[in-house]
Amino acid sequence: MPQQRRPNQLFRNLHAKVAAIPMILTATIVFVGGTLWTVLYSFTSSGLLPRLNFVGLAQYERLWSTRRWLVSVENLAIFGVGKMVFALVIGFVLAALLDQKIRFENTFRTILLYPFALSFIVTGLVWQWILNPDFGVQSVVRGLGWESFSFDPLYNPDIVIYGILIAALWQTTGLVMCLMLAGLRGIDEDIWKAARVDGIPMWKTYLFIVIPMMRPVLITALVIIATAIVKVYDLVVAQTSGGPGIASEVPAKYVYDMMFSSQNLGQGFAASTMMLLSVLIVVIPWAYLEFGGRKRHG
């Protein structure tokens, strides 16, 4: 029996491996390599150019004693909590309304979702205009006779972050609604029938039966909203440029400004590492719950 040559393991599936080269390079060089590089250089005193002279945690100490960073973090916290709570609640209520077998469902959904197609720049600019105190909402209400009415979030450092929140919610809730609607549609029709036969009121069915059943969708929505919160940047740039003063600064903007205008790379690296950390705090438990507990098959 003539012995064949065994196909070399390295060349098995060769075409698949060749086709996957871009993915392999992206995963290793950009994602892993880039992340490690940034974390490493966050411990250096890099200024205009990256340099490997280590200074320990000095960049982080400086970061956490910079007022602008502290304001950024505080803004992100307010913005984050607000966006998370309101996006989930409003998104769910809208989905529940649309799920009532209504007519024109497609029309309503199209209207609620279109802002999501727009960029944050466009969103920020149009809300900047609507919230303009001289021509926008404030002037309209005053024009109706309520002369002392005051609503100028973009010019008031105390509430400017809420002005941004309004725009962000307008842009995102349609998406959350769509996710929730898909979740609602995924629930067995018989659950509703059973609840009706048992005479359970609608709101109770939602609260105690449907929402717990929507756990996977809720978690997906939560993760999506959370990662978007941390990345918020363009919206602020367009709507307020971080102003008035530094009242609406956010971490992502801090990173950009440090890296590309202040020539203070070390600060940028330290700040972005902090952002990474905050995302990992959300994503790792989620990934563990989603994929860790049970082994995947197939």
Place this chain on the structure above:
Amino acid sequence: MADVAALNTAGVAADAVSKDLAGPRGARPRRAISRRNVFLYGTLFVISVYYLLPLYVMIVTSLKGMPEIRLGNVFSPPMEITFEPWVKAWAEACTGLNCDGLSRGFWNSVQITVPSVILSIAIASLNGYALANWRFKGADVFFTILIFGAFIPYQVMLYPMVIILREIGLYGSLSGLVLVHTIFGMPILTLLFRNYFTSLPEELFKAARVDGAGFWGIYFKIMLPMSLPIFVVALIIQITGIWNDFLFGVVYTRPESYPMTVQLNNIVNSVQGVKEYNVNMAATLLTGLVPLIVYFASGKLFVRGIAAGAVKG
């Protein structure tokens, strides 16, 4: 009724039957204007008005002259419609650097978006196909990293990417930005395609292998023709995503090749000169036009795409 029945004992039985017959029968009466409906549609109407308001404001403002804007408020409809602001926004509006309007940004965005969309979808669909059907050792490791990459804030990889682009001589060029979009679009698109190809029957793939088709043969002759819907979804995600990008545009291109979003921001938020709100809104609307057209044209497919694309945040 009992009195009537008492007159004739024989009628009692018949009466009992007719009493049953008199009860509810047939379809339950339904009123179109019930309290529930008024509340439901009323709420939805009010909410819709709120969501449409910014679009309305953009449109009416862009059609007014500056004097009219100074007199009225953002919501009042234009008394005299003018297209002057649109022309100005397109061809004459000034950024800090030049005064040739948004047109330059528009064409830059086209030059960025078209190749980025094609390249990213081509690469990601191949990745997804390889991951779904030709699983090689270690493939899952790279895939897991890739998916984690979707969650890493871009800020972390911003500067390393600058270095990579500089090393290969693409920093500041449109090709560089195309590469960046291809890389950062990869996680979500790869996931999209992998899941789709996994959902196709495995026996089809096996049949094609028995028929002697190889990696590329199966991809082009079997998988591609079956995957049109998912390619359209990917197309929607990528066109809107790349067109709407701001961060990568600012970081990786030079001012003369800034994409439309960056140019728009520079026009509207430029500190010099008098604020021309009508021109600003015309410019804003112009920039939003491409994704809006994609959105309204794609309908249900957009909804299908967002669940996947949403991770981009």
Place this chain on the structure above:
Amino acid sequence: MSVSIKELTLSFGDVEVLKRLDLEIERGEFLVLLGSSGCGKSTLLNCIAGLLDITDGQIFINGRNVTWEQPKDRGIGMVFQSYALYPQMTVEGNLSFGLKNARVPKDEIARRIARAAEILHMGPLLKRKPAQLSGGQRQRVAIGRALVRDVDVFLFDEPLSNLDAKLRAELRVEIKRLHQQLENTTMIYVTHDQIEAMTLADRIAIMRAGSIQQLAEPHTIYNRPVNKYVAGFIGSPSINLIDGTIEMNGVPSFVAGRTRIGIERYAFSGNGPKPGGATFGIRPEHIFLGRAAAEEPFTAEVDVEVIEPMGADTLVWSKLDGHELRFRVDGQVPIRTGERVPIGFDPARASIFDAETEMRL
């Protein structure tokens, strides 16, 4: 030998799905791989086709070692449960795809397609897309796709499982006819349906948990199952199994409680009967009722508990000294729940298994 498999092992990670499996298949044979779902039938078929890389062992087709060869080079055609027709191609496209990949000349392709269309009666379907075909037609096309490859070995992976009962019976006959028509064509056919297996096979291989339990003609499998598992797996309603012991005072007999069955005419394999624990198996269709029972070597009375009339015959669930006993009687025989009726059977037709090893005695 047409196909021969030597010490084939296949693992998915730590799980060994096929365990040192040997199988020799004659040229022109119709071999059915029969087993419950998840026992590794498809896996074995995929290994033969080259769609899975085996962990250890060798595979020969037509005397050629194909262990490391690509599916297309192995000289096999394959038919799948889900038909696996390429949805965007016409029937003709589906049939010619493999031939085009193999760079077969155009006129040769046309000739082969015409032949397949004639054999499978699908001439009018050639220009249609799979979506425009019925289930039966789709499976016919799938068979045609294997046919045009002009190969000696056909692999079928549960080809009829997606069809309704009537179509299944029709196509079963058609496959059998095809096998008779194509001389020297080996067919390996995977199914979990024992009717299909019994009707189609020259030989049946009963699989369980990745190994072959028995490989024999259908008749042998049915009448002389090699172990308790095979006995229970083949036959519907399934064989009656009674636990007891073999006693050897004078003549050998099987004893379970107060029941004593003489087994002196039972054909023991190997060294003959030995005393010890055993399981006695008798098929429901080998038990007779009433007058016919009296002529059988073993007779007894049983209590009827449940009757299931099925038209042609009636399945009776009864108790024999507390042991459950199912048997089949003609549908016309009057029988009622709660009755006590005489039954009888011939212990020579039974199967007796060792209580420990569960192997046939």
